[in-house]
Amino acid sequence: MTPFDVGLLMTGVLLVLVILGVRVAFAAAFTGLVGLIIHFSMKMGFERGFFVALQMAGTIPHSKSVTYALSVLPTFILIGFLAFYAGFTKQLFEAAKRWLGWLPGGMAVGTVFSTAGFAAVSGASVATAAVFARVAIPEMLNAGYSKRLSAAVVAAGGTLASLIPPSAILVIYAILVEQSVGKLLIAGFLPGVFSALIYVGIIVAVSAWRGDAPPVKGYTWMERIESVPGTLPIIAVVAIIFCSFFFGWATPTEAGALGAFVVLMVAFAKGMKTKQLGQALHETAKLTVMIFTLIWGVLVYVRFLGFAGLPEAFKDFIVALEFSPWIVMICILLAYAVLGMFMDAIGMLILTLPVVYPAVMALNGGESVSAADSAFGMSGEACAIWFGILVVKMAELCLITPPIGLNCFVVSGVRPDIPVQEVFRGCIPFFVADVLTIAGLLAFPSIITILPTLMG
Amino acid sequence: ADVTWNVSLWGKRRAFTEHVEKLAQEVAAKTDGKFEIVLHYGGALSKSRENLDGISFGAFEMAQFCASYHADKNPTLTVLELPFLGVSDLETEVKVSKALYDHPAVQKDLGRWNAKLLMPSPMPQYNFAGKGDVPGSISDFDGMRVRALGGLGKLMEAVGAVPTSVTASETYQAIDSGTVQAAGFAPHAHLSFKVVEVADWWTKNLNPGTVHCPIVVNVDAYNALPDDFKAALDASVDPALAHYLDTYAKVYDKWWPELENRGVTQVEFTDEELAAFSSKAGPIHEAWVAEQSANGLPAQELLDMVKKTIAE
Amino acid sequence: MMTIDPGGRSDQERPVTYIRFDGWLARVENAFNMFAAFSILALMLLAVAQVVGRVFNTPVPGFIDITEQAMAIFAFAGVAYCQRVGGHIRMEIVLGNLSGRTLYICELIGVILIAFTVALLIWGSWYHFERAWNIGDSTMDIRLPTWPSKLVIPVALSLLFLRLLMQIYGYARLIADPRRTPIAVPVIEGVEEHAKHEIEEAFGEDTKEGGSK
Numbered sequence: 001m002t003p004f005d006v007g008l009l010m011t012g013v014l015l016v017l018v019i020l021g022v023r024v025a026f027a028a029a030f031t032g033l034v035g036l037i038i039h040f041s042m043k044m045g046f047e048r049g050f051f052v053a054l055q056m057a058g059t060i061p062h063s064k065s066v067t068y069a070l071s072v073l074p075t076f077i078l079i080g081f082l083a084f085y086a087g088f089t090k091q092l093f094e095a096a097k098r099w100l101g102w103l104p105g106g107m108a109v110g111t112v113f114s115t116a117g118f119a120a121v122s123g124a125s126v127a128t129a130a131v132f133a134r135v136a137i138p139e140m141l142n143a144g145y146s147k148r149l150s151a152a153v154v155a156a157g158g159t160l161a162s163l164i165p166p167s168a169i170l171v172i173y174a175i176l177v178e179q180s181v182g183k184l185l186i187a188g189f190l191p192g193v194f195s196a197l198i199y200v201g202i203i204v205a206v207s208a209w210r211g212d213a214p215p216v217k218g219y220t221w222m223e224r225i226e227s228v229p230g231t232l233p234i235i236a237v238v239a240i241i242f243c244s245f246f247f248g249w250a251t252p253t254e255a256g257a258l259g260a261f262v263v264l265m266v267a268f269a270k271g272m273k274t275k276q277l278g279q280a281l282h283e284t285a286k287l288t289v290m291i292f293t294l295i296w297g298v299l300v301y302v303r304f305l306g307f308a309g310l311p312e313a314f315k316d317f318i319v320a321l322e323f324s325p326w327i328v329m330i331c332i333l334l335a336y337a338v339l340g341m342f343m344d345a346i347g348m349l350i351l352t353l354p355v356v357y358p359a360v361m362a363l364n365g366g367e368s369v370s371a372a373d374s375a376f377g378m379s380g381e382a383c384a385i386w387f388g389i390l391v392v393k394m395a396e397l398c399l400i401t402p403p404i405g406l407n408c409f410v411v412s413g414v415r416p417d418i419p420v421q422e423v424f425r426g427c428i429p430f431f432v433a434d435v436l437t438i439a440g441l442l443a444f445p446s447i448i449t450i451l452p453t454l455m456g
Numbered sequence: 457a458d459v460t461w462n463v464s465l466w467g468k469r470r471a472f473t474e475h476v477e478k479l480a481q482e483v484a485a486k487t488d489g490k491f492e493i494v495l496h497y498g499g500a501l502s503k504s505r506e507n508l509d510g511i512s513f514g515a516f517e518m519a520q521f522c523a524s525y526h527a528d529k530n531p532t533l534t535v536l537e538l539p540f541l542g543v544s545d546l547e548t549e550v551k552v553s554k555a556l557y558d559h560p561a562v563q564k565d566l567g568r569w570n571a572k573l574l575m576p577s578p579m580p581q582y583n584f585a586g587k588g589d590v591p592g593s594i595s596d597f598d599g600m601r602v603r604a605l606g607g608l609g610k611l612m613e614a615v616g617a618v619p620t621s622v623t624a625s626e627t628y629q630a631i632d633s634g635t636v637q638a639a640g641f642a643p644h645a646h647l648s649f650k651v652v653e654v655a656d657w658w659t660k661n662l663n664p665g666t667v668h669c670p671i672v673v674n675v676d677a678y679n680a681l682p683d684d685f686k687a688a689l690d691a692s693v694d695p696a697l698a699h700y701l702d703t704y705a706k707v708y709d710k711w712w713p714e715l716e717n718r719g720v721t722q723v724e725f726t727d728e729e730l731a732a733f734s735s736k737a738g739p740i741h742e743a744w745v746a747e748q749s750a751n752g753l754p755a756q757e758l759l760d761m762v763k764k765t766i767a768e
Numbered sequence: 769m770m771t772i773d774p775g776g777r778s779d780q781e782r783p784v785t786y787i788r789f790d791g792w793l794a795r796v797e798n799a800f801n802m803f804a805a806f807s808i809l810a811l812m813l814l815a816v817a818q819v820v821g822r823v824f825n826t827p828v829p830g831f832i833d834i835t836e837q838a839m840a841i842f843a844f845a846g847v848a849y850c851q852r853v854g855g856h857i858r859m860e861i862v863l864g865n866l867s868g869r870t871l872y873i874c875e876l877i878g879v880i881l882i883a884f885t886v887a888l889l890i891w892g893s894w895y896h897f898e899r900a901w902n903i904g905d906s907t908m909d910i911r912l913p914t915w916p917s918k919l920v921i922p923v924a925l926s927l928l929f930l931r932l933l934m935q936i937y938g939y940a941r942l943i944a945d946p947r948r949t950p951i952a953v954p955v956i957e958g959v960e961e962h963a964k965h966e967i968e969e970a971f972g973e974d975t976k977e978g979g980s981k
């Protein structure tokens with residue numbers, strides 16, 4: 001057996017273990033560890049090889065976790081858990097309603113913007129859907145909106161969380177592929193807004209055509225302006241994070257910490273109790289350790305792949321394919337859509353990127369290719385950013401598609417009177433909108449790359 | 457190949473790794489390809505800071521690292537990172553490095569990691585590039601936030617500057633936004649971290665010191681080599697270093713025009729200023745000797761030897 | 769600690785020692801997770817101090833070094849807690865369709881495999897700590913020793929190992945008699961139940977009074 005064969009064999013073992021339901025972080029660590037033992041045993045005999053592998057694997061948890069760039073993750077997660085106590089949701093929805101209610105389907109449009117705004121700080125798609133199911137659905141139903149539309153717009157609006165900064169998943173992507181965290185986070189901003197606008201376009205068009213989602217009129221300018229101050233904390237958090245990255249005033253960790261600090265103060269001002277802070281911290285710690293375990297676990301496996309030379313081989317295989325790079329790219333994205341139906345977005349990214357990302361970069365012409373010589377018409381760095389946003393968008397899409405579109409189940413769970421099939425059916429237009437968005441991002445990559453490029 | 461060695465490197469292939477590329481070529485040529493040295497870039501085999509760990513238990517046979525990444529892993533090597541030793545060019549640095557590698561205390565130090573020093577990756581002197589008011593004299597560094605790590609940071613602190621934590625990859629943004637006003641790097645790093653794109657000025661002749669980044673090999677793997685392979689490896693070091701120096705000279709072919717084109721002011725300090733600045737290094741040298749002597753190393757002897765070799 | 773058996777069985781049938789040990793372990797795990805939580809809060813405050821300090825030209829010396837070394841705490845301290853509550857992600861398409869003894873056998877194999885991996889990693893990460901302790905290692909800027917943060921890993925993983933032993937026993941007793949009430953093992957939930965839990969997490973305490981149930 002060559003090292004490469006061992007690499008292939010162990011990758012097969014990993015797939016089987018993951019499908020059989022072994023926790024992904026440890027399935028990867030197991031595969032990596034056994035792979036390293038086989039690798040070094042073949043080179044220097046089992047007695048020595050076992051200990052070399054053991055020590056090699058033993059360095060990785062510390063070495064890979066203790067990385068400054070990753071320290072931004074818990075701050076973003078903390079913002080998300082505190083955002084609920086800071087009570088941003090009602091004011092945000094109220095303001096969006098007063099300002100945008102006059103459009104056809106105006107309440108639904110308001111819901112899209114307020115979920116997008118809340119998603120911006122919370123970063124948690126599923127939780128956002130849960131909260132707005134309670135805030136927005138009753139008002140929409142009172143105004144005569146159908147259950148189907150009311151529920152669907154909340155489920156779909158929640159998916160915008162991962163693109164608009166702060167976003168933990170984009171941080172993880174940036175670190176795994178060794179790109180600037182700040183640039184990835186900034187890059188998500190316009191696609192997030194773009195997605196929201198396409199949702200709005202679909203709502204307005206469908207509502208105007210069907211006439212079943214009446215506009216909400218009659219708010220005076222005074223009432224509109226009065227609704228603004230309630231949204232200021234949220235605007236402050238987004239502004240802190242956006243400006244810190246865009247103008248380089250603070251590093252991602254510092255910006256995340258500042259944002260968390262602001263939300264914490266607002267939450268205290270809104271009457272959050274110490275016990276609730278304790279709960280938020282407990283949950284933050286749990287999610288943080290889950291992500292870190294996933295990262296180092298998979299990196300034990302990736303270290304083994306490095307010795308086996310597998311990423312190189314997969315890269316060569318992809319580049320040697322006879323299809324056009326665009327076809328290959330679309331196939332990769334579709335594969336992510338399928339995988340996303342069965343797996344959590346973060347797990348899916350961490351598990352696949354170490355092998356898929358080098359192949360995508362090679363497909364474009366290499367890490368340091370110029371835009372002119374590249375397959376997709378963009379530099380290596382731009383391609384890395386572009387691919388990251390597309391993959392995250394694919395993963396988000398799966399939150400509103402069967403079989404495990406979690407957002408739909410959550411909305412239906414909050415509103416037992418709305419069956420989940422109804423929510424899924426209502427999401428069809430938003431699914432179409434997302435497909436349009438992805439097509440738009442494929443055709444006009446500058447929606448993604450223009451802001452990071454301006455950062456220099 | 458009869459023998460295959462893996463080399464753990466971080467980052468991309470660049471001037472800094474060209475001697476290893478050349479070494480692999482030379483060794484292959486000298487042994488008809490029977491001794492193969494495979495380079496692994498991008499930290500695929502280990503993070504740079506854990507390369508000595510990997511060497512110690514034999515996960516790979518060769519690796520590069522910088523002494524300043526972990527001063528307490530390799531205290532003897534940090535003598536070459538002391539400020540104002542007076543190293544004027546890369547040739548001198550090669551010379552003093554080789555002399556240091558021959559010292560028994562240094563071999564013992566690295567021996568704890570089962571490592572044998574093969575060759576240096578000589579680095580040019582650090583200098584500061586910054587944005588804003590051009591410093592006319594050393595006193596202008598007073599109150600300036602600078603990115604300067606370890607010993608260099610201490611030296612800058614001695615003249616009133618404020619060392620501020622920024623990762624290398626964030627330096628560009630940090631200078632652009634004024635988070636720090638200047639950063640100390642060797643010229644190639646100013647280029648690769650794009651500091652030069654936002655800099656208004658560069659200290660041409662401050663030359664306070666540099667970092668020391670050797671290539672090491674695993675002792676057991678080295679001793680296990682057949683005599684002819686060992687001879688081939690040893691004989692390849694000098695051609696590899698010669699090739700390295702040639703490549704590095706080309707970095708400067710890019711560096712000077714880059715400074716010109718971008719209108720970066722090249723600050724030259726007067727001899728008196730530099731003398732006053734370098735006098736701040738005295739206490740830092742003394743502190744180093746005191747600390748390492750307390751750790752049981754012949755620190756004064758090492759420092760004297762280094763200074764003498766440089767002066768020769 | 770549990771005094772009433774959820775399965776309504778007599779005292780003789782209940783694994784008392786096991787339940788007691790589980791309760792003791794859970795407290796240690798909770799404490800470790802809280803330690804991680806406070807390290808996150810401390811990191812937040814330190815970073816705010818860094819930004820504010822920089823404005824006044826007094827940044828925190830070695831901020832990056834301190835942050836990096838402290839990361840070991842929140843990256844590892846909660847690892848056993850997370851395993852207890854079933855927080856480490858996995859795919860449940862196959863497991864979700866199994867039940868009874870088959871399910872518990874699959875779960876048991878998975879946990880044994882994790883325990884094997886973790887045992888070896890405790891060993892390996894201990895070597896990593898030992899090198900830093902015996903030979904020496906420090907950070908780049910302000911030369912903090914790295915051994916304390918390297919020690920966190922084998923300690924946290926050892927706690928995880930104890931938890932895994934508990935789960936091995938927990939599944940083994942269910943394999944022996946699948947009608948027993950599961951104790952100290954995470955229970956698989958379908959997507960509806962998962963959604964319900966997400967909702968409870970999002971709303972915290974007020975779920976009970978709200979209209980969600």
Ligand code: NA
Nearest residue numbers: 123161164166
């Ligand atoms: Na977000």
Ligand code: NA
Nearest residue numbers: 340343345398
């Ligand atoms: Na999903």
